[in-house]
Amino acid sequence: MTANTLIHDLLRELPRSVEIFVPELILSATVVCLLLSRIVGCDKKIPPCWTAIIGSLLAFMAIFAQFMYLKSGADAKTQVVRSLFEILQLSADGVGTIGPYFSGLLMHDHFGTLFRLGLLLFLVLMITLTVLTGIPDSEDGPDFYALMCGATVGMLLAVTANNLLMLFVAVEMMSVPSYVMVGFLKGRKLSSEAALKYVVYGAGTAGVMLYGISLIAGLLGSGSLPEMGDRFAFLMGKQTFSLASGETITLVLGIIMVLVGLAFKLSLVPFHFWAPDAFEGASAEVGGFLSVGSKAAVFALMVRFVLGFDGEVPVLQSLSTFLGIGLGVMAVISMTFGNLAAYTQTNMKRLLAYSTIAHAGYMLLAVSALLVTLNAPSGSSVNPSEGAVHCVEGLTYYLAVYLFMNLTAFAVVALVRNETFSEEISAYRGLISGGPATKVLCVCLAFSLFSLVGLPPFGGFFAKVLIFMAAFNAGSIHWIMWVFVVIAGMNTAFSLYYYLRVLKTIFIDPPPADRLPVNAPSLAGWYVALIALPLVVLGMSPLQDDLSRTAQFVASSLFK
DSSP states (O other), X not given: OOHHHHHHHHHHHHHHHHHHTHHHHHHHHHHHHHHHHHHHTGGGTSOHHHHHHHHXXXXXXXHHHHHHHHHHOSOOSSHHHHHHHHHHTOOTTTTTSOEEETTTTEEESHHHHHHHHHHHHHHHHHHHHHHHHTOSOTTTHHHHHHHXXXXXXXXXXXXXXXXXXXXXXXXXXXXXXXHHHHTOSTTOHHHHHHHHHHHHHHHHHHHHHHHHHHHHHHHHSOOBGGGHHHHHHHHHTTOOOOTTSHHHHHHHHHHHHHHHHHHHHHTOTTSOTHHHHHHHHSOHHXXXXXXXXXXXXXXXXXXXXXXXXXXXXXHHHHHHHHHHHHHHHHHHHHHHHHHHHGGGOOBHHHHHHHHHHHHHHHHHHHHHHHHHHHTXXXXXXXXXXXXXXXXXXHHHHHHHHHHHHHHHHHHHHHHHHHHHSOOBGGGGTTGGGSOHHHHHHHHHHHHHHHHHHTOTTSHHHHHXXXXXXXXXXXXXXXXXXXXXXXXXXXXXXXXHHHHHHHHHHHHTSOOOTTOOOOOOOHHXXXXXXXXXXXXXHHHHSHHHHHHHHHHHHHHHGGGO
16 A cells, blocks of 8 residues: 555545544643633632533534444434434434444444443543542642543544554553552652553553564564454464464464553553552542543453453464463452452452452453454354353453442542542541431442442342353353353452451441541532442442343443
8 A cells, every 4th residue: 555545545434433432532622722821820720620521522522423423324303312313413424334343443333432432431430539638739730630531532533443553552642641640649759659650561462462463463563453453364374273383372472462561551460560569659540530530441441452362263262262361360369469458458449459450350351362262163052142242241240330339439538638638548447427428338348349349239130140150151161161151250359358358347336436437528429329339330220220221222332
């Protein structure tokens, strides 16, 4: 392909690409406005939090319109949605057409659109939380919100990445602002130390990932994710999958190196070293942002990456099964280590950091089951396409519930910190004896922790059931998946101890005699109640089925 041909194709598809890319453009414009307001001094007259929340709301409305257009077409049921279609000038040839855009670097489909919608909703909720907690202050507001919005742009690119180049760019775009946000509490030694560790680990894994990308692209002659499987099958010819083959070793090494970079962002064992220190050193608001946003984006990216090697050729089936079992081993190690390490923690943020590591393991189990299920032999009782849809459905549902249960936990930590000036678990003794809003915080934290354990009737229970069922069904293809499910079930029981220890401190232990009653602001109670409500709704209401059907709908779009 000549340069002129490439430019001609880019210009021809530019209108469609820009139409799809509008939410990212709005968020990028918000970053520019925040930086300019700092330069010209407008941040003194217009609080930067308002600029950030208006920009994120506009981007959320834009992606909401795109999702509704994909789901129902131009004939929306409500006038408000139809008005959004008209304002954004959505068209059947633009947003309504599934397929790659920007010369194949990004992919527009139901799966990516739903994840973009969830990430922008999370951004709106996070900015609202920072307004309630007062972090950042008015002096550092423009910088902080510019970093948060910039990292979110990287996450939006990650969930739609369709090329190895965009994979690396997206991961780095979400990583670099995160390094600064972790060390944003200036003057705190713990925060600076955490940021330094995060940067060092991040730089190392970025180099490893880039080298892996170069191996894959060099071997296959292309960076396009959908083409990788076909090119490897063509390269191998009639050869079988064997680590004695030079081509196979090179590809497997490249894939492992790329997965190292993704595992770092997911804080999977053994690439988790940064997480406890970073979560403890950073503010609780930043910890919540990293624990949810990065994981949702990178899991979507990982699904797209591993599906690039899917195929009906025996060498690809063997490769995918090999990768699936390997990821399953990493999943059970991560969940076991995360849960056991959380037993001895005395700091709430470190405890939640190890909880995050464990939950990353649960979610990785769905990706492992996906790869094993897709390569079911002919005559198997498992339908590969249907089984794969259920795996992605479980992962998507889990991430949706995880957004609310982890955000609730970190929001309570941030709001209680403002009242007690401590993030130690001992500061939560007898917290239920505080004012009405404080009681609401305690009950909502209980909902969050019960959901994190996976107890009914909360949303976390159904989310775990979906993933465990998908992995159990994959056991009929390879027996080791049954072993993984048993270990995951045992880990659920393990996690009950340290979550209940926190609740015992809050509800049973007496408050310190020298502590004044903890009275959180009423607005804080309303906010936490709002984000904790979905934990109940997604566990015991008709909306549970609606989300499950939506997750199944977007998952099926990946396998058409």
